[in-house]
Amino acid sequence: MKIVIKILLLFFIINFISVNVFAENIFFANGKKNKKEIALTFDDGPGKNTENVLAILREKKVKATFFLLGSSIESRPYLLKDIAEDGHEIGSHTYGHVNFYKYKYSTSEDYKILKNKISEDLLKTQKLIEKNIGQKPKLVRFPHGYMRPPALDVARENGYKVINWSFGTDWNHFPSYEYLLGAYLEHAEPGAIFLMHDLSSNGLLIEMLPQLIELLRFVGYEFVTVSELLGFN
Secondary structure, eight states: OHHHHHHHHHHHHHHHHIIIIIHHHHEESSOOSSSOEEEEEEESOSSTTHHHHHHHHHHHTOOOEEEEOHHHHHHOHHHHHHHHHTTOEEEEOOSSOOOGGGOOOSSHHHHHHHHHHHHHHHHHHHHHHHHHHSOOOOEEOOGGGOOSHHHHHHHHHTTOEEEOOSEEOTTSOOSSHHHHHHHHHHTOOTTEEEEEEOSSOOHHHHHHHHHHHHHHHHTTOEEEOHHHHHTOO
């Protein structure tokens, strides 16, 4: 029994080291605060709101980062091409928006099974992106902001940076776009990574987005891709 406890303890120590040593190099939720730059990011697409989002970004001359689902790419591959042709950055959101937090890994075998599942979802989407636009994504945002050791290991082994966000709230219900706008403005700061979604129709987001861009520009902010914000380019 004591041997089993020691093995489990060693396993979790290794996991802890993995998160705290390696995550520093591959996990990011915001950029440096020495420049008034913000990255706009859109998850779950390409979807019903993508064309509207692209039209706004085109009009305002803003480049954003889209974290795309493989399942959504299969439904709307033409929108993936539109995103790429407009010069936006494309990252992976894996394939099926699985909530990996539901998976437990109390043994090394559990850990291996979960890693394989995450890897399968990541690489399936990678192949879809490569097939449609000929480029391999270098950023991944795991569904629900998952950032535990199995995902970090998979990302590192496949040459990805893991990107979360500093603020997002467009999925919540607001009485008008002004409330949504106020929430994002309140959390605007140098190095911020804003999370939004373009899969489903969201009229408030489309009303809010141009106002957000204009007001933040008025107070001196510039909009950049995640890679530009973090100095990957």
